[in-house]
Amino acid sequence: MEYQPREIEKKWRKHWEDNEIYQVSNDSDRPKYYVLDMFPYPSGSGLHVGHPLGYIASDIFSRFKRLKGFNVLHPMGYDAFGLPAEQYAVTIGVHPAESTAKNISRYRQQLDNIGLSFDWNREVQTCDPQYYKWTQWIFIQLFEHYYCNDANKARPISELRDVFSQEGNANINASTSQKETFTAEEWNVLDDKAQDDILANYRLAYRQVQYVNWCEELGTILANDEVKDGVSERGGFPVERRPMLQWSLRTTAYAERLLQGLDQVDWSEALKTQQRNWIGKSEGAQAFFNLRDFDDQIEIFTTRPDTIFGATFMVLAPEHDLVDKITTPDQRKAIYDYLEYAGSRSELQRMSDVKTITGAFTGAYAINPLNGKEIPIWIADYVLKDYGTGAIMAVPSDDERDNRFAEHFGLEIIPVVDKTGYPNADMQDKVGKMINSGFITGMEVKDAIQAVIHKLEEDGIGKRQINYKLRDANFSRQRYWGEPFPVRFDENDVPHPVGLDELPVELPPLDDFKPTADGKAPLGKLEDWMNTSKGRREIDTMPGFAGSSWYFLRYMDPHNNQAFVGEDAVNYWQDVDLYIGGAEHAVGHLLYSRTWHKFFHDLGLVPTEEPFKKLVNQGMIGGRSNFVYRANEKFAEQYLEKKLKQVSQSFERNKIIGSGENAFEVDFACEECKVAIELKAMHRLERYDDKHHQQFEKLGYTFVPIATEEIFNHYHNFSPIAKKIEKALAGEKVNPNPNAKETALFVSQDMIEDRSAVTKLHVDVNIVHNDIMDTVAFEQSRTDFRKAVYVLNAEGQYKCSHAFEKMSKRYFNVVNPDDMVSQYGADCFRMYEMFLGPIEQGKPWNTEGISGVQTFMKRFWSLFYSMDGYIVTDDAPTKDELKIAHTCIKNVNRDIERFSFNTCVSEFMKCTNELKKLKCHKKAILEDLVVLLAPFAPHVCEELWHQLGNDTSVNLSTYPSHNEAYLKEDAITYPISINGKKRATHEFPVDASKNEIEKAALELEAIKKWTDGKTVRKVIVVPKRMVNIVVG
């Protein structure tokens, strides 16, 4: 009986579904294990073979853990709100809900096709009102809390109100954008609006005017991590900086905990480093500089307070609040011009052009607080409004950018750090001895930093400060397809959350998804919806990361109507034990999720501080593109030249005929036989009319237009063209054969003589096998190459070249998992995905290799079935057979735990090959192996498991573990080396002593040959490993 994956897989998938075999209970005595895949966004193009890599790995691990006795949560759902669906709606006119539903069902089909063991009863979709009800609820919680730095956790805003009305804000140590302090009296006389403005400075969800990444093309603002190289990550549209009133989340409050938490999770160092960089902690000092003619102060942050005596000027960001105020009349024009210039520069321009030094002098002066020196204040866009305070003290002696700026504008440079003791140190390294620096002169940099901070604090003009690069997250999007904010504004524009009984605030139906003309969100078009008796609704919607920042908690308890996740459920499942997904979410999603999780923890809603214990980043699977080479005009020319020389040696290339004004160049001409030939693409020959022929006649030439397509068409048989030329020689008028119109010539890669005579084109990898193209399929697949002619190689084959590229439609290298499954079966496909290489490594997909796994599947099957039917026996296993099986059991167990799935597949192959050689068909051996293989190839194993006589699913079985006794060796083959080079091998009993081995080894013929005439200086015997003899 042959292995028929299609039937087996269909049968068992239905069986599993009918019996709800993958349903998981929250009520179990077994230890829990939570395996999560990153939330997919259901895109319109479906999955290619690169996508399921992580899903298959996590599925194998889930099944493995289940068989090891764990209660495994392994859910799946969709991050279903998002820009692409809305863009699609704007351009094609399909409602996002509709296209999203369609894409989801296609995803589901593809996922099911692979035999993944998800508990679909727990599926969540972020666009489902029953789900986003809780996203909105979370938003309200954020709105109603502030971050207390003393308690180091989030606390209710209501507490803050009480404190303010009793003692003002002086004693509140919170993460806040509130700068001014106030007393209880001052607070109590403020009106609602004013009080709310202050509270907003404390709320974890608050509105502020921010310079945002506005993307005109998408009609929305984008988060920093949605902008790459100055253009939108999706679509690549230009992005500009623009001030807008936006909802923000005070994620900066959690910066330190986000940083500390990284030490507790089992993630790759690369990923942690990326997050650390994104959080960007730097320690230094805050300092205030007085101005010469104003009462204002400029606040700066510096990591190098030691260099303050070298501060010879200040630089403000162009957007800095004080710029307008302090600019002197005679500098006004210069500053104005500069502001205009800086404003006109897009983010992209600024980033791509960091070398150009620009800036302008305000005319104002600041006073160095430590030495009273007056220093000029400049503005320049190398200082960023959003970083630090938007102002710096410039120290050109010890900072490269300041140095370049000073050199460029001729500003003073005072050396303050003597680095002669550190010859290898760079300008910015924090080492050296202070010079020219008042009271710190002579100190080492490290001590000077502390001394200056101390002095600043003593004088009340600054203090020690820690700064983070992390910004508060933008939480508003001017789009339709997202969660509506559960917020209404009263007549004073004060936001109020809707009552919890009003949740969810459902997204109202809409037909036209374009932003309004004045840049307002689409929901603004729905006057009735927007204006309610209780106030005006927020018309922006939440960003993509809103729904995806907590979905992993909802899976624990997806149908709970009372809470975003039930207490029992979250206390049972705790956190995600294993999270598998792509590295593209390294900062965005993972950082937001961690922040929310910590907030939930503060509120006592989740027991854990970190949501994802272990994280594995699967590598990208690239495409293996194939190329064909299409002959171009130059090829035709070269070919024609060769052929013409055979007709007549006197044909010349690029020949000028005629003289004076009537002279012109033709591609080929023969002066003796009076024939002129033009070789051009067919469509270019069409303009040659009778007049053209007559022109040649006047010069005494016969004109022969030849189409390149014609050359290609007759490449293998030149005679029709030769005939044509003969006709022309006889003075007859000839025209190109219009039937040749569509002909293209393709040259096999190994037959190319001149690379410039051919054009490289991508060809669909699905019609190429081992780089040999199926030419029939090629012509069927490409309407533009219906009539192709080929220059084949010696084997009569068309050979393609290949390259590794991103898997993408435009490279014709996309391989669809559905095709793989229908051709080879899901089990085979799963195993091949794993067999490709280490899960974390990027690698190219090459369909050819799958045949090796297919052979394995058939071989494994053949241990159970021959042509005549089922052949499994109840015979007792031999020692050898047990050893083979238990070696495999041991190694597979070890390798799964190490996430080394590729070597697991190798182990299975080795084991099967060896058993096959021994013609082992014994139940006692095979039954264990069926369970061992089940996580990888669940369908075939279920079939064989039942065939072996079991009634329940193989999924409910127990994973085999090896018996060390079966692995014992009687003898060990030792490699015997001379000076580290292996020269012989010899078998010794396991219990042979070092001395015995040494003695015997030296007696070996193969070894004597090397030791003869030399001194044996040393013999190293490592028991059970090797022997090394040192001679010299």
Place this chain on the structure above:
RNA sequence: GCGGGUAUGGUGGAAUUGGUAGACACGCUAGACUUAGGAUCUAGUGCCGCGAGGCGUGGGGGUUCGACUCCCUCUACCCGCACCA
């Protein structure tokens, strides 16, 4: 520029603590069986050399009886960040 990673046959990749480099596959070569082969099976396959043997894990150096593995250094490629004060 900074940070992280990778480098092993024609190809994908193996190699517990330093201990037989190239497992397992793809491809290729030869053969068997076949009407056929993109089926199956057998043998071979790192490179050079007829051979003995030599050389081989990106390059160079070091530690060691012994290095893909540890140390130093250089190179190439990939990823992330980037006027970050």
